[in-house]
Amino acid sequence: MTPPPDTSTDASPAVAGEELLARLRADGPRHEEAIRELHALLLRAARFELGRRSSAPAQMRGEERDDLALQAADDAFVAVMGKLAEFRGDSRFTTWAYKFALYEAAVRVRRRAWQHREVTIDAAAWLTIGDGAAGPHAQARQSELLRAIRTLIDTELTPHQRDVLVALTIQDIPIDVLAERLGSTRGALYKTLHDARRRLRSLLASAGHDLDLTSP
């Protein structure tokens, strides 16, 4: 990987982060103090994420939000401490640590928003793509491309690829919610989606379709 940019002239958060990292890797009372500082840092990041999510404030009472933030910070803390030896300095330490808390909080918000909703992969959802009225030339070619995709989804993808593609890209089911319901992971489902997309792109290109029509 390319080395990170020189941050030496923009030092305060970076220096504070490196100093915290050194104390986390040391023994003694300063380590205990660093543990508390790390947890506070992760809790702040989790609260930041919950505050950013437009769906979160309306659905959650203050106490519930605080509890969710604390759960996310606790799990992020365990992840950060477990991976501390893997930190190579490709980013600031605080940036590296924040992502664990943001991830844990975001997954919880997505799953909570869907906790009372049934996740049903709607086989009929993809049947509607490409049904729009064809207008000007470029739009007519877009509709033609959508119809070709519809045919390929039906004939060339495996049932699992079709279900994942439809759920994630047509029904807009969050990938973390789908992963939880299917007993899978974000990474595994995205690999399935990626393979399905590559297959569709390859077949469409072979058939002479203009894939630049995906740009507005």
Place this chain on the structure above:
Amino acid sequence: MTDPHTASALSRLLGPAAAEATCDECFAQLGAYVDREVLAGDAEQTMPALAAHLQGCPACAEDYESLRALVLEER
């Protein structure tokens, strides 16, 4: 002229054309990507596979947006 709504649907269906990082690679490198973008402004050029993944994966893109916002707020 293409229809933006249809173009968006096509983009979601087909994903990015460029070679992509995986979700695990994205998570591992996300801090470096955000710091490069915020401090040097060249993340998309220096880490193109991760940039492509962020176009194709809405969940990782949301994680990226949040981390970027938090780092910017901290500056």
